[in-house]
Amino acid sequence: MSEAPKALNFLEHIVEEDLKNGFPKEQLRFRFPPEPNGYLHIGHASSICLNFGLGLRYNAPVNLRFDDTNPVKEEQEFVDAIKKDVQWLGYKWDTERYASDYFQQLYDWAVILIKKGRAYVDSQTSQEMAAQKGTPTEPGTSSPFRERTVEENMQLFQAMKNGDFEEGTHVLRAKIDMASSNMLMRDPIMYRILHKAHHRTNTDWCIYPMYDWTHGESDYIEQVSHSLCTLEFAMHRELYDWFLDQVYDVKTVRPKQREFARRNLSHTVVSKRKLLKLVEEGIVAGWDDPRMPTISGLRRRGYTPEAIRNFADTIGIAKRENLIDVSLLEFHVREHLNKVAPRVMGVLDPIKVVITNYPEGDEEWLTAENNPGDESAGTRQVPFSREIYIEKSDFKEEANRKFFRLKLGGEVRLKNAYIIKAESCTKDAEGNITEIQCTYDAKSKSGSGTEESLRKVKGTLHWVSVKHALKAEVRIYDRLFLDESPDTHKDKDFMEFVNPDSLKIITGYLEPSLKNAKVEDRVQFQRLGYFCVDQDTTTEKLVFNKTVGLRDTWAKIQQNN
RNA sequence: UGGCCUAUGGUGUAAUUGGCAACACAGCUGGUUUUGGUCCAGUCGUUCUAGGUUCGAGUCCUAGUAGGCCAACCA
Numbered sequence: 001m002s003e004a005p006k007a008l009n010f011l012e013h014i015v016e017e018d019l020k021n022g023f024p025k026e027q028l029r030f031r032f033p034p035e036p037n038g039y040l041h042i043g044h045a046s047s048i049c050l051n052f053g054l055g056l057r058y059n060a061p062v063n064l065r066f067d068d069t070n071p072v073k074e075e076q077e078f079v080d081a082i083k084k085d086v087q088w089l090g091y092k093w094d095t096e097r098y099a100s101d102y103f104q105q106l107y108d109w110a111v112i113l114i115k116k117g118r119a120y121v122d123s124q125t126s127q128e129m130a131a132q133k134g135t136p137t138e139p140g141t142s143s144p145f146r147e148r149t150v151e152e153n154m155q156l157f158q159a160m161k162n163g164d165f166e167e168g169t170h171v172l173r174a175k176i177d178m179a180s181s182n183m184l185m186r187d188p189i190m191y192r193i194l195h196k197a198h199h200r201t202n203t204d205w206c207i208y209p210m211y212d213w214t215h216g217e218s219d220y221i222e223q224v225s226h227s228l229c230t231l232e233f234a235m236h237r238e239l240y241d242w243f244l245d246q247v248y249d250v251k252t253v254r255p256k257q258r259e260f261a262r263r264n265l266s267h268t269v270v271s272k273r274k275l276l277k278l279v280e281e282g283i284v285a286g287w288d289d290p291r292m293p294t295i296s297g298l299r300r301r302g303y304t305p306e307a308i309r310n311f312a313d314t315i316g317i318a319k320r321e322n323l324i325d326v327s328l329l330e331f332h333v334r335e336h337l338n339k340v341a342p343r344v345m346g347v348l349d350p351i352k353v354v355i356t357n358y359p360e361g362d363e364e365w366l367t368a369e370n371n372p373g374d375e376s377a378g379t380r381q382v383p384f385s386r387e388i389y390i391e392k393s394d395f396k397e398e399a400n401r402k403f404f405r406l407k408l409g410g411e412v413r414l415k416n417a418y419i420i421k422a423e424s425c426t427k428d429a430e431g432n433i434t435e436i437q438c439t440y441d442a443k444s445k446s447g448s449g450t451e452e453s454l455r456k457v458k459g460t461l462h463w464v465s466v467k468h469a470l471k472a473e474v475r476i477y478d479r480l481f482l483d484e485s486p487d488t489h490k491d492k493d494f495m496e497f498v499n500p501d502s503l504k505i506i507t508g509y510l511e512p513s514l515k516n517a518k519v520e521d522r523v524q525f526q527r528l529g530y531f532c533v534d535q536d537t538t539t540e541k542l543v544f545n546k547t548v549g550l551r552d553t554w555a556k557i558q559q560n561n
Numbered sequence: 562u563g564g565c566c567u568a569u570g571g572u573g574u575a576a577u578u579g580g581c582a583a584c585a586c587a588g589c590u591g592g593u594u595u596u597g598g599u600c601c602a603g604u605c606g607u608u609c610u611a612g613g614u615u616c617g618a619g620u621c622c623u624a625g626u627a628g629g630c631c632a633a634c635c636a
Binding site: 007008034037067070073126133134135136137138167170171180189191192193194210211212214215231232233234235237238259261263315316317318319320321323324327328331332334338339343369372373404405413414415416417419446447453456459460524527528529550552553554555557 | 567571572575586587595597598629630
């Protein structure tokens with residue numbers, strides 16, 4: 001896995017700097033800290049690749065830590081899904097941790113803070129506290145309970161823990177600075193009362209620690225050296241450091257929080273609320289719908305872990321606002337699938353071709369390469385017969401020289417088979433072409449080595465024998481949103497940009513080698529794109545999802561005309 | 562009205578820390594090709610503005626401008 005010396009991102013520079021200043025390499029440790037309240041999406045994938053990538057680069061452990069301090073929203077179901085997604089991406093965590101593992105330690109530390117006069121129990125309503133908080137430009141004012149005695153605070157906090165109070169009646173606050181220009185330092189809440197069962201600690205606790213109090217201390221407990229998070233937590237750093245100061249022992253590693261800009265992908269949304277809305281309103285079929293930017297959606301769409309990792313690697317990491325074009329993600333999946341996906345033939349919009357000089361009732365099995373770029377992929381046999389399907393768009397009665405496909409009087413190569421010539425076609429009452437009559441050159445069989453087989457014919461078409469064709473449901477996906485940044489319009493709701501044609505379900509006719517395709521198998525339908533077998537596939541019915549189309553220069557030429 | 566962060570081609574990220582602005586994607590032009598795919602070659606185009614320091618500035622200083630974030634008992 002030795003890569004050419006790659007440019008370091010700014011976080012790697014920070015690590016390098018720390019190493020240079022004497023931080024022991026063996027003490028490097030990272031973590032990926034999801035809250036188990038939803039499914040992971042492509043943005044999380046970047047963060048996962050960043051943290052686990054750092055672990056790989058420095059041979060340092062990376063913990064998977066669930067930030068589970070809010071029992072109201074968190075569920076075991078999400079823990080399981082997150083673990084599956086991280087593993088699928090190809091990463092191994094050192095240990096699986098939960099912030100809830102540290103509830104007792106956090107409580108003990110909170111008691112110490114109270115005893116030092118650094119925390120107090122406030123007994124006001126949230127509205128009252130909000131009013132005292134001030135604004136970014138005006139300082140806050142002190143709570144009337146700010147100067148409670150240590151004894152009183154101890155007693156009340158103990159009672160909070162014992163479940164003697166209703167939710168919302170008391171909180172524990174850090175006593176910092178109500179006049180700080182950083183609103184987060186204006187006596188932030190450390191604990192609230194929640195009479196809710198937790199997915200791991202059940203009803204052991206009825207007070208739960210807040211994010212700021214929990215996260216840094218959890219990093220400290222795990223001796224995480226570099227705690228990386230997104231930019232919106234930049235202002236939290238001061239508080240992170242303040243909380244750390246309360247418990248820090250110089251003989252231990254002091255975690256360092258650094259922030260990076262979240263990666264934004266074009267033509268999609270990732271917020272839980274918005275994704276949920278797409279699911280609830282039936283715009284998509286579920287969290288793993290192949291149009292969703294969730295890891296499970298991408299997996300079902302046919303994306304590979306390699307493609308996602310390469311994508312994350314290419315887009316890098318920085319601190320500025322960004323909108324990464326989804327075409328870059330598509331490039332990476334094509335790049336990987338081009339190497340690993342076997343080629344097959346399938347016709348998605350069929351028109352029948354009758355080869356009039358091919359003996360009726362005859363059939364033959366022709367040899368086809370599984371991957372022209374990889375000889376080790378081997379070959380397979382495909383059946384040929386008198387009646388075949390080709391794509392409607394591959395035939396025109398008349399066309400100019402730029403049209404490399406089949407036209408009356410013109411010749412094309414049938415991939416892996418013969419050269420055919422279009423002689424005539426028949427139409428229905430509305431003038432739609434219903435059948436094309438061709439003749440074939442019997443000596444032009446692919447690979448036969450004959451002079452005729454070596455003839456240069458400009459166009460090559462994919463095809464499938466009518467009588468051998470396998471019918472399959474094919475789901476053609478397009479981007480979910482027509483706007484590149486659907487949720488950043490001040491005057492318009494993101495739902496207004498939903499692409500009404502993001503899914504088309506059609507029947508495809510496939511070569512019979514696909515009969516035993518397994519769920520998640522990925523193939524290239526030649527000249528069309530990459531497809532994968534959907535989990536809805538049954539023994540009676542094959543279902544394919546379109547992952548991404550091939551680069552289509554022809555479509556571009558037509559568009560420009 | 563305050564604080565914090567950011568600004569490099571159409572997009573994303575680099576630049577040996579003050580020394581020839583590079584890589585990938587996208588675009589365009591050719592070549593190869595039994596996939597209008599892949600592959601190969603070429604090409605296009607950039608340091609927010611104005612001052613300053615310096616032999617030399619994307620990098621340092623000053624002042625602007627633009628964008629993002631900050632007042633949940635969410636994370």
